[in-house]
Amino acid sequence: MATAVVASLAAASAPRLLPLTNLRVGCRWALQQRKRCFELARQWSSASRFLFPERRVELREGKKERSLLVVAMDQVTSGKARSPSADDHTEPSSDAESELLHSLYAIPSIDKAWAIPSCQGGAGFDVVVAMSQVNLPANAKRTFLSTVYIPETSSATITDYHWSPFPFEISGASLIVPSPSGAKVLIIRNPKDSTSPTNLEIWGPGQLLREIFVASSVHGSVYGDGWFEGVSWSQNEESIAYVAEEPVVSRPVFGQSASTPGQNSNATLEAGNWKGQGDWVEDWGESYSGKRRPVLFVANVSTGAVQAVEGISRDISAGQVVWAPQPASPDGPQSLVFVGWSSYAENFSTPRKLGMKYCFNRPCHLYHVEAPVPDREPSDAPREATNLTEGVSSAFSPRFSPDGKKLVFLSAEAAVKSGAHNATNSLHLIDWPTDLIRIGEKPQVKDIVNVVQHAEEGAFPGLYCYNLVANPWLDDGSTLLLSSAWRSQQVILSIDVESGNVSRVSSSDSLASWNLLGLQNSCIVATVSSPIQPSSLHLGHSASVGSPLKGGKEWKWSAINVPSLKFASKIESVMQSMKYELLQVSPPKADPLKSLSVGSGQPFEAIFVSPTGSIRPLTEEPRIESIPPLVVVLHGGPHSVSQTSFSRNAAFLSMLGFNLLHVNYRGSLGFGEEALQSLLGNVGRQDVDDVLAALDLVIGNGMADPARVAVLGGSHGGFLATHLIGQAPDRFATGIARNPVCNVSSMVGITDIPDWCYVEAFGKDGLSNYSEAPSVKDLSVLYQISPIAHISNVKVPTLFLLGAQDRRVPVSNGFQYVQALRARGQEVKVIVFPEDVHAIDRPQSDFESFLNIGVWLKRFIQ
Ligand SMILES: *[C@@H]1O[C@H](CO)[C@@H](O)[C@H](O)[C@H]1NC(C)=O
Numbered sequence: 001m002a003t004a005v006v007a008s009l010a011a012a013s014a015p016r017l018l019p020l021t022n023l024r025v026g027c028r029w030a031l032q033q034r035k036r037c038f039e040l041a042r043q044w045s046s047a048s049r050f051l052f053p054e055r056r057v058e059l060r061e062g063k064k065e066r067s068l069l070v071v072a073m074d075q076v077t078s079g080k081a082r083s084p085s086a087d088d089h090t091e092p093s094s095d096a097e098s099e100l101l102h103s104l105y106a107i108p109s110i111d112k113a114w115a116i117p118s119c120q121g122g123a124g125f126d127v128v129v130a131m132s133q134v135n136l137p138a139n140a141k142r143t144f145l146s147t148v149y150i151p152e153t154s155s156a157t158i159t160d161y162h163w164s165p166f167p168f169e170i171s172g173a174s175l176i177v178p179s180p181s182g183a184k185v186l187i188i189r190n191p192k193d194s195t196s197p198t199n200l201e202i203w204g205p206g207q208l209l210r211e212i213f214v215a216s217s218v219h220g221s222v223y224g225d226g227w228f229e230g231v232s233w234s235q236n237e238e239s240i241a242y243v244a245e246e247p248v249v250s251r252p253v254f255g256q257s258a259s260t261p262g263q264n265s266n267a268t269l270e271a272g273n274w275k276g277q278g279d280w281v282e283d284w285g286e287s288y289s290g291k292r293r294p295v296l297f298v299a300n301v302s303t304g305a306v307q308a309v310e311g312i313s314r315d316i317s318a319g320q321v322v323w324a325p326q327p328a329s330p331d332g333p334q335s336l337v338f339v340g341w342s343s344y345a346e347n348f349s350t351p352r353k354l355g356m357k358y359c360f361n362r363p364c365h366l367y368h369v370e371a372p373v374p375d376r377e378p379s380d381a382p383r384e385a386t387n388l389t390e391g392v393s394s395a396f397s398p399r400f401s402p403d404g405k406k407l408v409f410l411s412a413e414a415a416v417k418s419g420a421h422n423a424t425n426s427l428h429l430i431d432w433p434t435d436l437i438r439i440g441e442k443p444q445v446k447d448i449v450n451v452v453q454h455a456e457e458g459a460f461p462g463l464y465c466y467n468l469v470a471n472p473w474l475d476d477g478s479t480l481l482l483s484s485a486w487r488s489q490q491v492i493l494s495i496d497v498e499s500g501n502v503s504r505v506s507s508s509d510s511l512a513s514w515n516l517l518g519l520q521n522s523c524i525v526a527t528v529s530s531p532i533q534p535s536s537l538h539l540g541h542s543a544s545v546g547s548p549l550k551g552g553k554e555w556k557w558s559a560i561n562v563p564s565l566k567f568a569s570k571i572e573s574v575m576q577s578m579k580y581e582l583l584q585v586s587p588p589k590a591d592p593l594k595s596l597s598v599g600s601g602q603p604f605e606a607i608f609v610s611p612t613g614s615i616r617p618l619t620e621e622p623r624i625e626s627i628p629p630l631v632v633v634l635h636g637g638p639h640s641v642s643q644t645s646f647s648r649n650a651a652f653l654s655m656l657g658f659n660l661l662h663v664n665y666r667g668s669l670g671f672g673e674e675a676l677q678s679l680l681g682n683v684g685r686q687d688v689d690d691v692l693a694a695l696d697l698v699i700g701n702g703m704a705d706p707a708r709v710a711v712l713g714g715s716h717g718g719f720l721a722t723h724l725i726g727q728a729p730d731r732f733a734t735g736i737a738r739n740p741v742c743n744v745s746s747m748v749g750i751t752d753i754p755d756w757c758y759v760e761a762f763g764k765d766g767l768s769n770y771s772e773a774p775s776v777k778d779l780s781v782l783y784q785i786s787p788i789a790h791i792s793n794v795k796v797p798t799l800f801l802l803g804a805q806d807r808r809v810p811v812s813n814g815f816q817y818v819q820a821l822r823a824r825g826q827e828v829k830v831i832v833f834p835e836d837v838h839a840i841d842r843p844q845s846d847f848e849s850f851l852n853i854g855v856w857l858k859r860f861i862q
């Protein structure tokens with residue numbers, strides 16, 4: 001496709017003819033100087049097309065605007081170019097960028113891994129790795145499994161591993177869950193529509209052992225969302241507990257032969273009848289549209305019988321189920337522990353369900369319930385599930401220790417209590433007596449790792465972990481491993497649950513990010529990646545084999561190279577010249593009258609990624625033009641974090657020749673609770689100033705040319721991008737926003753998380769002053785903190801990427817801002833993805849988004 005550079009022109013004065021040579025010069029000049037392009041085009045002749053050796057220029061007139069198309073001639077003549085048509089505004093793509101992005105899409109990602117004891121016994125084991133590659137034409141993902149055998153080893157580095165010769169694609173599987181012994185695997189295939197059955201396949205070493213079809217009248221899709229999701233094999237591997245959507249609620253039938261509307265809802269429709277809609281059922285908001293309540297089920301592996309778990313109130317959404325330890329007496333009842341979320345948002349005193357996705361401030365508790373015995377008649381009066389964590393407002397990710405004597409869990413109580421959507425987590429423990437906690441008993445909750453308010457330099461900044469692996473324990477049975485954000489890195493931590501001692505297990509020499517996938521024989525399976533290196537598999541074990549593994553021990557790491565993992569050689573060579581570093585940014589001076597917490601005065605970080613290899617000028621003063629243009633990249637949330645891990649889309653921008661600055665402004669995860677809380681009530685000011693402080697730092701260091709800076713962000717990052725082009729209009733040449741928050745006073749009435757608007761705008765008061773019917777006074781504050789309040793200052797072209805199914809920041813929020821910009825005569829490009837939700841991550845949408853972002857950035861800052 002041709003490089004079609006489209007400049008929209010406000011209706012201009014009558015053009016006059018220019019000589020061709022002038023035009024050629026003018027055109028080159030126009031390509032370099034976008035602004036001048038407008039003036040030039042305004043003077044151009046009424047002739048609509050010119051041809052000359054390198055460029056073809058077209059001036060086209062629409063009803064209201066003129067467009068100037070400059071098409072690279074070499075691409076036109078190569079035959080690949082499409083001749084631009086009247087509606088060509090949306091095709092600024094190019095072969096080179098598209099090819100580069102395609103080769104980045106070909107890089108497989110390592111999604112999960114299961115470490116499985118070897119069937120030969122001993123310390124050797126297998127690691128089954130689930131990887132995926134994007135299938136762009138199908139707009140889907142291909143998942144495939146490969147196995148590597150890790151032999152028993154006494155030396156500190158593992159070199160003698162064997163991969164299976166090639167991977168196998170697993171198509172149509174929603175979940176893959178090996179049994180603890182590794183002798184069986186459960187593959188769940190969710191139904192394609194609401195009337196088809198769900199398919200559970202149980203495979204043994206050599207064959208399919210059982211296939212269970214669960215009718216839609218029993219349950220709908222099994223949850224595989226990473227949050228409510230939970231599939232647990234019982235210790236004897238005879239039963240499976242899992243979370244699925246409750247069956248469809250029947251809809252009323254109306255019409256002539258429907259005797260009593262709403263009654264015979266089950267019946268097949270007769271002629272002249274139709275189904276009504278029935279009552280509205282509230283769902284969990286963004287990404288859960290139309291999803292029914294999560295409910296627990298137990299399947300008997302040998303008979304295939306499935307039974308719903310009784311004793312859970314209809315008001316509770318249940319998830320993350322695990323089996324409690326086997327009862328001491330063989331015929332004692334089996335029981336389950338699960339997480340329950342009330343439909344009533346207690347902390348905001350509202351009877352509604354507030355959006356669940358990405359929000360960890362929803363109160364939740366652990367419950368203990370008797371497991372049903374499939375095929376046996378359910379009892380008439382099932383015993384109510386017991387609330388195990390009444391004293392803690394948030395409890396999730398329950399895991400029993402290998403001896404069954406301890407139940408540990410994570411808590412986001414700091415988020416529940418402050419109202420922030422994410423905050424610093426804590427880790428807790430319940431002693432689980434061997435003589436079995438009786439259902440109904442209320443145990444004592446102990447604290448293991450508390451919320452860290454602020455940390456000294458280099459010290460543990462607090463827990464930022466939202467999910468534990470299925471078996472997080474080292475062989476000593478009391479050391480638990482997890483991955484957590486540690487400033488701008490993701491690290492692996494070991495926690496001694498007896499002393500609460502936390503130590504860093506992943507190498508502290510490297511700036512890369514580590515993710516724990518699983519454990520076997522005290523050997524850690526992890527992935528490591530960095531902005532300049534896609535994920536690779538690593539194995540870690542204690543340097544002193546056999547010694548008790550307490551905090552602070554040395555760990556040795558070996559890379560387990562996946563033989564098939566090869567990238568396009570061009571990518572490999574570009575990545576080799578890339579560099580990144582972490583910058584420490586001092587917070588801008590605050591209002592001296594405000595009392596500041598210690599944590600909010602500590603430096604925050606920014607990740608600087610450079611494609612050229614030289615981050616800082618080494619010898620003489622660099623010429624400012626030789627510095628790559630800079631893209632400031634801002635994460636959403638705001639309580640989320642940009643990490644030093646690999647991102648295909650960020651790598652794409654680097655490879656196009658941009659320096660990237662990912663700013664972890666105060667409020668980001670990983671920097672202690674005080675720094676995080678300092679943002680509440682100060683959005684649109686403190687975060688904006690933090691980004692500008694980081695930008696000043698790189699400009700001051702000679703790492704950026706102030707004339708060639710762009711800002712890019714999604715969600716809260718889009719809120720910041722639009723704020724920055726309004727509040728600091730001279731600092732950015734363009735802004736790019738994906739599903740941005742632009743007008744909080746309009747968002748509050750239409751989003752699934754109106755609580756976010758209150759907490760971010762009003763801080764602590766937001767929790768107590770929350771209202772489902774905001775007052776005019778509240779609305780005016782919400783307006784004041786919004787980017788739309790600064791729209792009259794915006795003077796640069798902008799690109800918007802919007803998902804029409806977004807319930808978090810509904811598409812009207814971005815559109816309102818876009819229309820306001822257009823009305824002011826600003827150049828705006830908008831792409832709407834009709835099927836996409838907040839994340840805009842469906843493969844084809846993601847591809848189109850970043851291809852356009854790349855081409856747009858080249859046009860405005862290169
Ligand atoms: C599974 O069902 C069989 C047959 O009813 C029964 O003998 C067995 O105990 C059941 N297993 C479990 C774990 O409930």
Ligand SMILES: *[C@@H]1O[C@H](CO)[C@@H](O)[C@H](O)[C@H]1NC(C)=O
Binds near residue numbers: 264266
């Ligand atoms: C609805 O259908 C189910 C299964 O087909 C059946 O068991 C049940 O009796 C039916 N209920 C009514 C009210 O017809």
Ligand SMILES: *[C@@H]1O[C@H](CO)[C@@H](O)[C@H](O)[C@H]1NC(C)=O
Binds near residue numbers: 313387390
């Ligand atoms: C469990 O306890 C908490 C804290 O007291 C309470 O808010 C919650 O409603 C309880 N859950 C149920 C189902 O009663």
Ligand SMILES: *[C@@H]1O[C@H](CO)[C@@H](O)[C@H](O)[C@H]1NC(C)=O
Binds near residue numbers: 499501550551
């Ligand atoms: C926990 O850490 C402290 C300080 O590092 C150390 O003194 C103590 O011995 C550790 N406790 C255990 C049980 O390892």
Ligand SMILES: *[C@@H]1O[C@H](CO)[C@@H](O)[C@H](O)[C@H]1NC(C)=O
Binds near residue numbers: 358359466637639641
């Ligand atoms: C909360 O943190 C998780 C993990 O980093 C992140 O995926 C999510 O977007 C965050 N949510 C918000 C609202 O910041």
Ligand SMILES: *[C@@H]1O[C@H](CO)[C@@H](O)[C@H](O)[C@H]1NC(C)=O
Binds near residue numbers: 745747817
């Ligand atoms: C922002 O939202 C409010 C509330 O919906 C609305 O009244 C106002 O017109 C919006 N502002 C702009 C500039 O669109």
Ligand SMILES: *[C@@H]1O[C@H](CO)[C@@H](O)[C@H](O)[C@H]1NC(C)=O
Binds near residue numbers: 762765766769
């Ligand atoms: C919250 O409500 C209290 C009492 O109604 C009021 O005094 C305070 O100003 C409110 N805070 C905000 C930020 O509106």
